[in-house]
Amino acid sequence: MRLSAPIYHLKRKAKRLSREEGIPLHDALDRIATTEGFSAWSMLAAKAAAITPAGRLFPQFRPGDLVLVGARPGQGKTLMSLELAVEAMRSGHRAAFFSLEYTERDVLDRLRAIGVGPAQFRELFEVDCSDAISADYVVKEMAAAPRGTFVVIDYLQLLDQRRENPDLSVQVRALKSFARDKGLIVAFISQIDRSYDPAVKPCPDLDDVRLPNPLDLKLFDKTCFLNNSEVQFRAAS
Template structure:
C-alpha cells in the first residue's frame, strides 16, 4: 500500500497532532496509520519496513495454528517470537509471551530494541516470566480471556524440566487442543542441535530440533526455522 508521505513525515505529523489535540503520541500514530489505510501504527511500520522473519511468519498464521520456531543461539528466535507477540494486534489479537529463559529486565531490553514502549501502551502484550510456565499454566492464564490470543512460549526444551509438570508430548498435545478449540495461535520456540553447525545446510529442519525427550514433531501445524536472517516456513 502506497503511503501518502514518507514515514518520517508521517511521524512528524503524528507528533504535531499529539501536541495540538492533546493526545498521547501512540494514539496520534495509530490515528495517522488508520488514515493511511492500516489497522495501527505497528501494522504500517511492519508493512513499510518490508518483509522480515516475523512479518513472513505473521502472514502465514491462521486461527488454530500450533507452530514450532527453531534456530541456533544468537539467530534471533526469541526476538522474532517477541516481535510476533507485539504484532498480534495486526490480526486483531492479544499478544502473550511466556518465557522460562528470560527475566523481565531482559524482555524490557528486547522490547526497547524493537522500539516498543509498553508503558505507553503501544502494543497490547502480556509478558510472563514465571518459573511455573508450562502448558497447563499457559492454558489456565488464558482460559477466561475474551479476545483471541497469539501466544509465544519460550522455549520447548524447558517445558518439562520440572518433575511436577506433564511430559513434553502431553503438554504439546494440551496446547494443540487448546488452540484448536479457542482459535488461538501458539508459537513454541525451540533450540536446534549444535550439530547443525557442521551440517553444511543453509537452514535447520525438523531433524535438527534438539529433543532431550521424545516428541513427534508432526503435531505442529507449521515449522519455521531461522538462520543468518533467512527463514523457512513449512507445513508437515
C-alpha cells in the first residue's frame, strides 16, 4: 500500500478539513480516504493496521507494566495510546481510557480516526472523562478489572492539578503498585517540554518529559516516544 503521505499526516489533514468545513471528523476522514483510493477511512485504516507501530509494540507489554507515551502536540500520542488499547481488545482484553483532556465524544472520534467503530468493542472498551480522575479514582473504578486490562490515563501532567489530589509522584507510585497487584497495564500519555529540539534528536526521551512537579521517571517500565514518523520504544534495563 502506497499513500500520498504518512497516515498521521492524513489524520491531521482530516482534522483541518473538519474544522474548516464544520463537518464531523469521521466524514472528513472518509473524504481523505477517497483521495487515497479507498471507499472509506475504515478501509484505509484496515490496510494500514498491519504496519502500525502499535501492532508491533503491544506484544512487548506485560501485565503490571507502567508505560509512558510521550510526544509534542499533534504528533499522535493520543492515537498511539488508542491503537494500543485496540490491540489489547483484539487480544481479548478489556481497555479503559481515562481523560482529563477530552470529552467522550472526542475519544470516540479519535477511535473512528484509526478505523474503529465504537460498537466494535462495546463490551470491552470504557471511556471515563470525569473531572475527578486521580490515582484513587482509577483504582476504585478498575478494582474489578480482569488481569491484562489496558488502562490509558490522559494525561500524566494533569493528575495533580486539583489541590485536593496527592502529589504526582504519590499517585504514580500508587498506580504502579495497583497495576502489579492486579496484573493491569497502565499507560500514561505525557506532554513533552517545549525545549525539545527535533533537529538535535529524532525523538524526545525521558529528559524531555515536561515535569512541573517532581516525579521519578524510573517508575516506568516501558516508554514510547513519537515525533513525525519516528517511534522509539524502550524497556527499562
